[in-house]
Amino acid sequence: MLSYALRRLVSLALSLAVASLVVFLVVEVAPGDPARYMLGTGAQEDTVAALRAELGLDRPRVERYLAWVGGLLTGDLGTSYTYRTPVAQMVADRLWVSLPLALFALALSTLLAFPAGLYAAARRGRAGDVAVMGATQLGIAVPNFWFAMLLVLLFAINLGWFGAGGFPGWSDPLAAIKALTLPAVALALPQAAILARVLRSALIDVLGEDFIRTARAKGLTRFQALWRHGVRNALIPVLTIVGLQFSFLLAGAIIIEQVFFLPGLGRLIFQAISARDLIVVESVVMLLVFAVILVTFLTDLAYAWVDPRLRRRR
């Protein structure tokens, strides 16, 4: 297990190094100058030059890349061109919204998907299965932002149970959770639908295996065999999806954050891209790459934990 983990760690470090180069190049090559964006159409050329010098944008690219990577290694993510605050602090502020939201949505989607997937697999081919599959089909097809608008229309405008968006901060935890509820539901539903379908088909595959037949021959009911022997074996594809979903929920909630005007990571990136706040884009994207690689790494470890055969095979 240990040497397996070490090998995965080396590949993790390599991926990060390559990613830093790609991220830097892509962001730098995109047209648009942060100084000019800040100063707008009334500015004079010498003013733009003065701001470029103030931001350090007049230094050569190689020098800036090395300074940036050097900073990343020591935990310094740089200082935002537009906000003029340290990127690390901005990210920390935004994570207080994005991380709880992602975990909230992931918990909801798992809670919804497991019973639905188990039920559908156990009732395979019967009316219950068809109903669950129909519902998940709908869940996948409905875009989450549209679903989010419907939630706002009903629960915020008509019923007045929730605010239409915004985030009051964690000083009042109940209000904070309330503010995250509608966005979490909107994010969770399509994810739950995908997860339920994956779980169902993984379980159905497992149900055809010999060891299930043996378990049934021992006298276990269909559901007992599924629960005791089936679920653990079906977990590998499900874990993969959960890992991917978490990465998606952390970074990909941009549209939902727009709909609910939440000060999350996605909105930070969105604003930074349009303002050409290069250092914020670079550092935040790198952090997300790191998070995704880390989650993949943990998922790999989780596979090995769930299925001991994998530890030897690789």
Add this chain to the structure above:
Amino acid sequence: MTTRILAPFALAVLGLGAAPAAAQQSDLTLAIQLEPPHLDPTSAAAGAIDSVLYANVFEGLTRFAADGSIEPALAESWEISEDGTTYTFTLRDGVTFHDGSAFDAEDVVFTLDRARGEDSVNAQKALFEGIESVTATDPTTVEITLAEPDGAFLFNLAWGDAVMVAPESIEDIKTAPVGTGPFAFERWVQGDRVDLVRNDAYWGESPALETASFRFISDPTAAFAAMMAGDIDVFSNFPAPENLPQFESDPRFQVLMGSSEGETILAMNNARAPLDDALVRQAIAHAIDRQAIIDGAMYGAGTPIGTHFAPHHPDYVDLTELSAHDPEKARRLLAEAGEEEGMSLTLKLPPPPYARRGGEILAAQLREVGIETEIVNLEWAQWLEEVFRAGEFDLTIVSHTEPMDIGIYARPDYYFAYDSLAFQELMAELSATTEPEARSSLLKDAQRMIAEDYVNGFLFQLAWPTVADAGIEGLWRNQPTQANPLADVRWRE
């Protein structure tokens, strides 16, 4: 059972459940579309900074009143020398910054020297270019000498880029601004809101509101939902014009349909063939159906303009007839210019709906007269780089939001590259003229000149719709400069 489940939904459909207005309220939640990048109005062009801070946290020597006129602010009065080059300002006595330090003549010297300095990053540095020296003669008197008379000098000092700042607090101005205004900065939760609190030591009349919170919502659907759910009391420049009729017919809300300083134009690259030919530009001008663009792209909000000047300004001349919609004439002019074959032009569009939606309609109108356009959608940063700086474009649609900016037509290096000696001389004469009537007549001549040269296609003045709770009064309707001054805003009793 059924009844019980359905009851809340029935209530919801009927629109009940809205709480009656409570006792006199003294807090206000105001939404604008974009979040300020930082909070220093003197070092960025972003209108969002002024939307939050102008006349609330920061004040200048002079300021814009709601009707666009210039009134005294931190300068109580001023005297202008015979030759028009020396301004002597008398400052208000006893004014303090929010950190308790006194505002005096030295702060004026500091502010103006910083704005016009060598390494200044002021986005409107040109406003201060005519200043030769700024001297504090005593704590409440400042003498400003100009290189030559400038009829727009008091106007220039009212801009958000010219507000007074103090050397003591300049270090942290971008995150913790300290000004002299009726409201003090309290906190900025980045990505979410900026909170202001009443300045009890304010030199002027104390505002009715105790606290004000600015939120940032750019998504039109979210804006609609936030207003309807009562999360927001005032939305300045509401982003979904299609929803305005709904708010107008709802007694809980009021809609203030104001005008901005944004002249929305179809800018043409005057330096590039075939647009360097005035006949071609005239043909394009006659191909444009302004009302169709206003109706189609802005849901009817906007005033047609025939020149680069705000229609609410007293000196405005209506020249829309010079470029009336006449496709027949447009085709004839194209033939006269030797372009009967038709032509193909690029039309580069920045992100706002006036450009993206307006661009599609405009392209169809140009096709009518035989001009094909290739539409290229750009982000702002790209637009600034490609169109504004490098001049790589034929046509573009953009709203020029600076107040009184007809002077850009006197800059041959400006992106649409209009190079007319006559116009440049006219502008020089204007800036040397201080007598109001003579200025007014020169401004009218300037409007006619660019309209007759068909420099650009003049489309419409951008509307500024504000949606507010029906119980609020004292809001600005028009935007002589981008701002939401809250000193006179109150809840009705």
